[in-house]
Amino acid sequence: MTSIALRALRKEYNGQVAIPNLDLDIADGEFFTLLGPSGCGKTTLLRMIAGFNSIESGTIAFDDVVINDRSPSARNIGMVFQSYALFPQMSAGKNVAFGLQTRNVDRAESARRVAAALEQVHMAHLKDRLPGEMSGGQQQRVALARALVIRPAVLLMDEPLSNLDAKLRVEMRDTIREAQREAGITTVYVTHDQEEAMAVSDRIAVMNLGVVQQVGSPAEIYRNPANRFVAEFIGKTNLIERDLLQRNGASLLELGDGVTIDVGAAIDPAATGKVQVSVRPEAVQVGDGGLSAEVVEETFLGSHSQIRARLRTGETIEFLEFSRRDALWARGEQVSLQLNTDMLTYFDAASGVSIMRGAAK
Template identity: 55%
Template sequence: MSVAISFRDVVKKYGELKVIPELSLEIKKGEFFTLLGPSGCGKTTLLRMIAGFNSIEGGTIQFNDRVINQVAPGKRNIGMVFQNYAIFPHLSVIGNVAFGLQNRKVSKEEIASRVDEILNVVQINEYKDRMPDKLSGGQQQRVALARAIVIRPDVLLMDEPLSNLDAKLRIDMRNAIKEIQQEVGITTVYVTHDQEEAMAVSDRIAVMKSGIIQQVGSPQEIYQRPSNVFVATFIGRTNIIDATLIQDGSGYNLKLGSNYQESFAQLNVPSSKAGSTIAVQVSVRPEEFVISDVGTGLKATIVSSIFLGLNTHYFVTLESGQRVEITQESTTGAILTPGSTVHLTIKKEKVNIYNEVGEVNYSGGGRP
């Protein structure tokens, strides 16, 4: 059980429209891999291509060394968990979980053993005789997950499985799904538009936009070194500030606003003459600002604040008129009041500097 999945120049077309153009990707055996992106970016289309529900107009998809382009969905040995659970209302928990095994002509003794085992894994054994209408949303989701896993598929596909749950239950279930996946060790491809959910469950994430993978990496890599401005703004919160780079000998000075500069010994900037100025965009996450009442840095005015216990969020206006968000660890001191003037510096080792159009990360960000 469990396979590596390879995509080689995969194309999906609807008529003359290419919704996925020449996509290549490697998913490792046993990893929890998430396709993340906004609605309409092609992530569910790609998932359905893995399942065999959508045709493939170019390239190949392989399970290990086996090309599956023309393999019928029922022959791919895939388990699926849908957004709406799709459990049978007329069958008990046991009946739902056993359904796939019965279709595969597994013996009654083995069905009983495997169903009992998986119900314990997903922690719903005590509800095994209940009907679906007597279960909570989280319990129904566990039934759907058990039914998908009990057939011992090579790949588990999950399409927005938590979107119908309330906020607290989503957190509980995403933790449970990750723990169950680790215990079972199955290659899992998970689709979501929720970046926090993706960060919480994934070994690696592929961020998609318009059918094109923008970046693949671990949650930490994608958050800390996003490949372009789209990824930076889609994963977490960030402030995008126009700035200039001035080459100074072997290094660079980053100028933000009228008076504030930070030096960088090395950036991946195309070669340019000493003293030349390059327009850039800088991604500064809220926690990468430092507030000071000393007269250095970017001058800013406090607009409002939100106290959230461990952290306090400030919304400020820069001299340029741009509004930015700042997160600071809460202290025993008073919260800064609206109208207060402060100065902001940046944690320069953490910010990301992009070219003028936001497509190239000069700070060494990841690539697709």
């Protein structure tokens, strides 16, 4: 297994800075995901690790050995691309064997390892099939086997599931996670899909404009986002803005309709001014004595409904309804919304930075 250390990395394209100054540590055997919107620098960073992109400054080290000057072929990496990149004239088995042939692995050992790799991704029965005769999911399984069979020090995956339909994406992400755990290979995975990232990752680095916003486990990032960008990008959230009030030594937020919450135990005591409250949809439920709201729309999703409602302030709150009801909420119907204060997070309204006690930095 291999650890990866990135130090002060900088990347420019035609004088435009894509990654200004990036530091990351990825542990031995870790499934580490680079997550962010299009253009945030995640694929650029992956290609820098692979050696496909040059770097302006900084270092990339595998197991404390700087590899900046090594060619991609000398870095002992396996790569899985979005486009599969299989040889169309070769069968699944020959595609998987190709990397072993270039490494001069003898025929018997190559055959054994190809069979094991195809079995690992549940494609042994299709070893003689050409890529054009396979579905997208099957081709991606072959591409994964091809990357694993060479026993790389590091596995790099660039949006490998984006060309698949929703059902296949779920199936393939389970296959990828299972194969990675079995092989124990340090893996760097790029995606813009939050749910995908949370399903497969040991840790996630959320990126925006070439800057890492937060690094942590899926649960840490979802429950304790470092800033407003992370809160809005990871899952769904509602943001409402209120003035932080000090009364009799207590820090309070008046949410409206007579609902006041004491946030003194949750936020940094130095916090002042306007606060944005992040309210996840699952932190909202219908009940008496809450915030008055009017239903705007309900979307029925089978296992649950997604409802948007408008507060008296004009702010919109989205929440989930899992209980079975004979009829959908009617547009304009009045509801009272209770908030689970244990699930709320708070940000400085001006900077967007978390003001939670012990917030990630």
